Structures are given as C-alpha cells and as structure tokens.
Amino acid sequence: MMQLPSDSEVFKEVVIEKIKTYCDTDIWPFEYEIFMAWLSNFDCKIEEYLALQMLDSLIIRSYEMAKASYARLLYGPVRQYLVQNTPIQTGSIQQWKTHLTKGSLNGQLRFVMVN
Numbered sequence: 594m595m596q597l598p599s600d601s602e603v604f605k606e607v608v609i610e611k612i613k614t615y616c617d618t619d620i621w622p623f624e625y626e627i628f629m630a631w632l633s634n635f636d637c638k639i640e641e642y643l644a645l646q647m648l649d650s651l652i653i654r655s656y657e658m659a660k661a662s663y664a665r666l667l668y669g670p671v672r673q674y675l676v677q678n679t680p681i682q683t684g685s686i687q688q689w690k691t692h693l694t695k696g697s698l699n700g701q702l703r704f705v706m707v708n
Contacts, residue, residue: 601642608645620655
C-alpha cells in the first residue's frame with residue numbers, strides 16, 4: 594500500500610498556492626473556489642496527493658508565455674539547424690523574423706501543423 598511522503602502537506606500547500614496564482618492571473622480559466630471545491634471531494638489523502646501531483650506536473654502557459662516559447666524555438670534551435678544543415682539562407686535574426694512574418698522562404702521552407 595502506498596504511503597504519503599513526510600512532506601505531503603508542504604507539497605499540498607505549494608501546489609495549492611501555485612494554482613491560486615494561476616486562477617488569480619487568468620492563466621487557468623477556472624475559479625479558485627471551484628478548484629478547491631473539487632479538491633475537497635477527495636476523501637482519501639493518497640488520492641488527493643496523486644491528483645495534486647498530476648496537476649503540478651502540467652505545463653501551464655499563458656498566451657504570452659506560449660508566444661515567447663515559440664519565438665525562442667524559432668529564433669534559436671530551428672534557425673541554428675537551418676544555418677548549419679541546409680542551404681537555406683536565414684540571414685540575421687532580424688531578417689529571419691522578416692522571412693517568418695512575410696513567408697518569403699515559402700518555396701524553400703514550410704511549417705505545417707501535425708496532428
């Protein structure tokens with residue numbers, strides 16, 4: 594049978610505080626009170642702990658955070674790969690941004706969504 598770690602109450606407080614911040618800043622589209630009501634449905638401390646572990650492992654990003662992550666990927670590793678491994682001329686980072694915005698490399702490079 595699974596036993597709770599000795600720091601499970603501290604972990605619970607930390608996760609609840611994170612989720613409160615996500616709710617208060619609209620990173621999560623849920624109300625904090627609704628989350629707390631949901632959490633209070635757990636009668637078993639182990640199940641509650643596992644639910645909090647799962648919630649804590651989610652990657653939460655606001656729209657602005659997601660944009661920043663994509664920008665970092667496109668301006669860093671993707672551009673670097675193209676520079677080092679393909680004949681595609683990305684130019685400077687500013688030129689690369691312009692290429693991405695205007696689609697001027699469409700004949701050589703295409704980004705597609707994969708389901």
